[in-house]
Amino acid sequence: MAKAAVARNVDAAAPAPLLAVKDLEAWYGESHVLHGVSFDVNPGEVVTLLGRNGAGKTTTLKAIMGILPKRKGSVTFEGRELMHAPARFVARAGIAFCPEERGIFSSLNVEENLMLPPQVKPGGMSVEQIFDLFPNLKERLASQGTKLSGGEQQMLAIGRILRTGAKMLLLDEPTEGLAPVIIQQIGRTIARLKQEGFTIVLVEQNFRFASTVADRHYVVEQGKVIDMIPNAELDANIDKLHAYLGV
Amino acid sequence: MFELLGIPPQALFGQLLLGLINGSFYAILSLGLAVIFGLLNIINFAHGAQYMLGAFVAWMLLNYLGIGYWWALLIVPIVVGAFGIVLERLMIARLYHLDHLYGLLLTFGLALIIQGLLRNQYGISGLPYSIPPQLAGGQNLGFMFLPNYRGWVVVASLAVCVATWFVIEKTRLGAYLRAATENPTLVGAFGINVPRMITLTYGFGVALAAFAGVLAAPVYSVNPNMGADLIIVVFAVVVIGGMGSILGSIVTGFGLGLVEGLTKVFYPEASSVVIFVIMAIVLLVKPAGLFGRAA
Numbered sequence: 001m002a003k004a005a006v007a008r009n010v011d012a013a014a015p016a017p018l019l020a021v022k023d024l025e026a027w028y029g030e031s032h033v034l035h036g037v038s039f040d041v042n043p044g045e046v047v048t049l050l051g052r053n054g055a056g057k058t059t060t061l062k063a064i065m066g067i068l069p070k071r072k073g074s075v076t077f078e079g080r081e082l083m084h085a086p087a088r089f090v091a092r093a094g095i096a097f098c099p100e101e102r103g104i105f106s107s108l109n110v111e112e113n114l115m116l117p118p119q120v121k122p123g124g125m126s127v128e129q130i131f132d133l134f135p136n137l138k139e140r141l142a143s144q145g146t147k148l149s150g151g152e153q154q155m156l157a158i159g160r161i162l163r164t165g166a167k168m169l170l171l172d173e174p175t176e177g178l179a180p181v182i183i184q185q186i187g188r189t190i191a192r193l194k195q196e197g198f199t200i201v202l203v204e205q206n207f208r209f210a211s212t213v214a215d216r217h218y219v220v221e222q223g224k225v226i227d228m229i230p231n232a233e234l235d236a237n238i239d240k241l242h243a244y245l246g247v
Numbered sequence: 248m249f250e251l252l253g254i255p256p257q258a259l260f261g262q263l264l265l266g267l268i269n270g271s272f273y274a275i276l277s278l279g280l281a282v283i284f285g286l287l288n289i290i291n292f293a294h295g296a297q298y299m300l301g302a303f304v305a306w307m308l309l310n311y312l313g314i315g316y317w318w319a320l321l322i323v324p325i326v327v328g329a330f331g332i333v334l335e336r337l338m339i340a341r342l343y344h345l346d347h348l349y350g351l352l353l354t355f356g357l358a359l360i361i362q363g364l365l366r367n368q369y370g371i372s373g374l375p376y377s378i379p380p381q382l383a384g385g386q387n388l389g390f391m392f393l394p395n396y397r398g399w400v401v402v403a404s405l406a407v408c409v410a411t412w413f414v415i416e417k418t419r420l421g422a423y424l425r426a427a428t429e430n431p432t433l434v435g436a437f438g439i440n441v442p443r444m445i446t447l448t449y450g451f452g453v454a455l456a457a458f459a460g461v462l463a464a465p466v467y468s469v470n471p472n473m474g475a476d477l478i479i480v481v482f483a484v485v486v487i488g489g490m491g492s493i494l495g496s497i498v499t500g501f502g503l504g505l506v507e508g509l510t511k512v513f514y515p516e517a518s519s520v521v522i523f524v525i526m527a528i529v530l531l532v533k534p535a536g537l538f539g540r541a542a
Contacts, residue, residue: 065436091438103433107425115419116426117437164438 016079018043018199019064019095019168024073025223026063033059035223036073041168046190046200048210051220052246057203058100060220061170064201065097066090077168092120096166100173100203102157106146110137113145114160121165130159133189151182158189169193172203187212207241219244254512260391262508268397268466270504271404272298272459276481277488277496278408279455282415285428285491286448289339289350295478296358297453301327301460302469303365306376316379316465323461324454331453335446358475365471373468400462407458408497415493424448428491483526489539499537 017040026034034056041047049057063071066087075082082090091097096117105113114127114137131138134155140148148156154174161169171190175183183206190200190213204210210217211234219227221244229237276298283291291297304323308314314322334357342349378396385394415421427434427441435441460474467473481500488499503522511518529537 067432067436087432087436088438088440091436097433097436099433103430105426105429107429108422112419112422112426116422116434118439120438161437 017041018045018078019201020074020076021060021064022074022076024060024063024075025071026059026068027070028059028068033223034063034071037063037220037223037225039218039225039228041199041201043199044194044197045216046194046202046214048202048204048207048214048217049220049225050204050207050210050217050241050245052244053205055220056223057220058172059223061097061172061201061203064090064170065095067097091117091164091166094121094166095168095170096120096161096164098157098161098169098171098174100176102153104145104148104153104156106144108145109141110143110145110148110156111141113156114141114163117160117164119163119165121167124165125162127163130162133162133192134159151178151185154178154182154186158186162193167198169198169200170203171200173205174202175204175206175209183209207245217241256390257392259512262512263505264391264393264397264508265511266504266506266508267401267501268504269507270501271401272463272477272500273481273484273504274408274497274500275404275455275459275462276477277484277500278411278493279452279459280481280485281488281491281493281496282411282455283449283452284485285493286424286431286445287339287343287350288347289342289354290347291449291452292351292355292478293334293358293361294354294452294456294481295474295476296361297327297331297456297474298460298463298477299365299471299474300330300361301457302376302464302467302473303369303460303471304457305461305464306374306469309376316461320458320461324458327457327460328450328454332446332450334453335449339449340442340446358478362471362475369471371471373470376464376469378465396465400466403462404459405501407455408500411455412493412497480522483522485536486526487522487529487536489536492536492538495536495538 019041021040022038024034024037025032037056037060039047049060051057059068062068064075066082066085066089071083073083077093077095080093082093085093105116108116114130136152137156137159140152145156146153158171158174174186178186187209190202193200202210202214207217211231214231216231217229217234218225219229219241227240227244229241234241276294280291280294283289301323304326305316305319308319308322338353339350342353382396382399385392386398415424423434423439423444427439427444431441463473484499484503485496487503488495503525506525507518507521510521
């Protein structure tokens with residue numbers, strides 16, 4: 001402990017990480033998917049998890065949220081250990097999750113979907129601010145949630161967690177399958193959320209998109225974080241990254 | 248007076264009224280089953296026993312404590328609903344990670360235990376429960392005679408069904424319920440306490456059955472078998488309406504009550520099987536039920 005405290009003093013310029021994941025392991029049934037994922041996210045940062053399909057990026061987010069029944073290791077948020085808390089306590093601690101499949105409820109209309117996640121902290125965005133980010137939603141409030149286009153569903157999935165007051169967002173492939181113009185809109189939104197002080201972990205396949213919004217990139221392979229590349233050094237490391245991602 | 252296809256109107260409307268009364272019970276009971284099935288994924292086979300228990304608790308309140316019908320209408324659903332919550336916490340909750348079938352078997356066993364205990368204690372000859380004095384008598388509507396209590400049963404159950412539908416389909420609470428029915432994991436990841444919601448939903452479904460039991464006590468005699476007789480028909484109603492559909496269970500409940508009543512008028516021999524014939528046809532033509540969404 002004393003050593004850690006000293007190290008922190010020496011490194012006083014760097015803030016304590018908001019989210020610290022250490023040696024995170026997780027299982028789907030019998031299959032061992034994460035083999036010790038470790039990474040930190042500092043307050044106000046946008047960090048991506050890059051990696052091939054099946055590397056364990058989505059599983060990492062789910063394990064942080066406490067959605068997976070079997071996991072091991074440590075997840076601390078604002079210094080609090082969340083490892084043994086069920087998902088609803090992780091959400092209540094101030095971490096919001098936007099799943100890859102978007103999770104729009106078909107038996108709820110757009111407004112009900114938007115208003116569904118309860119407020120967990122004060123200071124969430126107002127509905128007006130969310131409409132300001134995603135004007136399309138405002139015109140479709142009475143539509144069935146799943147009748148929206150893919151892009152609109154993604155906006156709804158992001159919009160509804162901004163209301164909750166959670167300042168840490170876990171976004172799982174928000175650009176997947178969307179048209180370039182929508183991807184740009186999502187990119188602008190992420191930049192604006194960063195300005196407003198949100199901290200974001202972004203799972204991405206598309207590292208070109210990731211490079212436009214992120215501060216740092218963690219590379220995930222076979223259930224482990226194998227490298228970290230600051231966005232500023234992305235160009236210098238582009239060959240390495242291509243090798244990791246197999247593109 | 249006119250005649251319709253050779254049927255005197257008194258007989259026709261009398262049977263339609265009986266059908267509507269039966270339909271009222273089908274609707275409330277299948278609604279409770281639908282709500283429970285939607286969120287818990289468990290076919291609550293104890294539903295008939297819980298309905299019967301509602302009638303018995305009303306009888307006990309009257310005969311042991313002197314508490315009458317109107318208070319029973321309020322107290323019984325709370326007492327039996329609380330009993331349901333205890334069952335859910337202590338037993339049913341342990342089976343959620345298993346196949347539906349185990350929940351069905353457990354609740355079937357619970358139903359047999361409840362029935363058996365009451366049969367030992369009270370026999371099967373049936374206990375009388377009289378109509379509250381405010382609802383004694385009836386109205387002559389010209390074309391038929393309407394006993395007040397029967398009219399009340401239809402109105403009360405319709406009101407409860409519509410109120411339940413409104414809460415589930417039109418309120419914030421109902422949105423949580425619908426969302427948790429669709430994707431409980433994600434709803435939990437938003438910070439909502441899904442296990443508690445499941446427990447309360449089961450309690451509410453059981454309370455609906457108990458409410459129906461109190462309504463039924465003055466119509467049918469209070470008998471340990473009253474639920475077992477009814478619940479088989481109610482399961483058929485649920486299958487026809489579509490498992491888990493709220494509106495479907497209400498509309499189908501009342502509708503099939505009427506169909507049964509009409510069958511009694513025009514072809515009495517078929518009246519006890521008509522619902523099951525419809526069930527078989529619906530299963531063959533639209534297996535998800537008339538109001539169900541195909542999975």
